[in-house]
Amino acid sequence: MKGGFTLTFFGVRGSYPVPGEGTRRYGGNTSSLLLQAAGRSVILDAGTGIIQAGRLLSARRGTRHPIHIFLTHLHSDHIMGLPFFAPMFDPRAEIVLHYPEQRGHDSRRALEALFLPPYSPITLQGIKARLRFEPLAARDGVAVIDLGSGLEVAHARHDSHPLLGVLIYRVGFAGGRLVYATDVESPEGFGGPIRELGAGADLLVHDAQYFETDYLGNGESPRGPRRGFGHSTVAMAARNAAACRVKRLYLFHYDPTYPDARLDEMLALARKEFRRTFLAREGKSIIIRR
């Protein structure tokens, strides 16, 4: 790992966990990615996937750098793994939790509630790690956070996701760049700061919740159209990848009702529009820069 910049997917499904036979190949946990560079760890979102990431980080003792967790938003599929993240209970660990400040809502209190009764048997005193809360202020344009050793995290808001929008992140190290754009709906394509964030990225991890037919409501599903639900179709992901001229696109945040076989269909569709498309798969590691 030394000197390299790597990504590992720990949870790739959207909305709620779907363990079982139908999701065995791509995994049933919800959103969580681990990025590692220069001995440092950055986690994007804390869905149930973060539980396995935590086990891995705990097994590797002796890291002197804090673990940085960046949340896109506070929907449960992006935070529900936090109370089960093993480093929280390790007195040697330091964890920095970065989260979007959302007007009219006390996000910190909402996050703390995850650790308190009645949702949890533990209390904040039960957390043994040094835990720091870092709100990311609502603002226009791109903001950049320097984590040291050349590792940098940039973010910008996207307002399509109900009700409070999300943060889109770009993690950079040694010239390599990963962009994480989940829980976004962009029928007109990315514009402004998000286009700027995505431009020329090595890897774009993009919401691909729906097939076009289900989004428009003319498929066989009885659930009706999904327009306005704040998620992308495969075509939206492919178009944004092409417009941003990224090197590789990873489809992500699949609708929980789609079993693995349907994801294979998604991949075939996406590759017609953007050839270098792949499916995010739980447990898969990718070298972004050697």
Ligand SMILES: [Zn+2]
């Ligand atoms: Zn989600």
Ligand SMILES: [Zn+2]
């Ligand atoms: Zn969401």
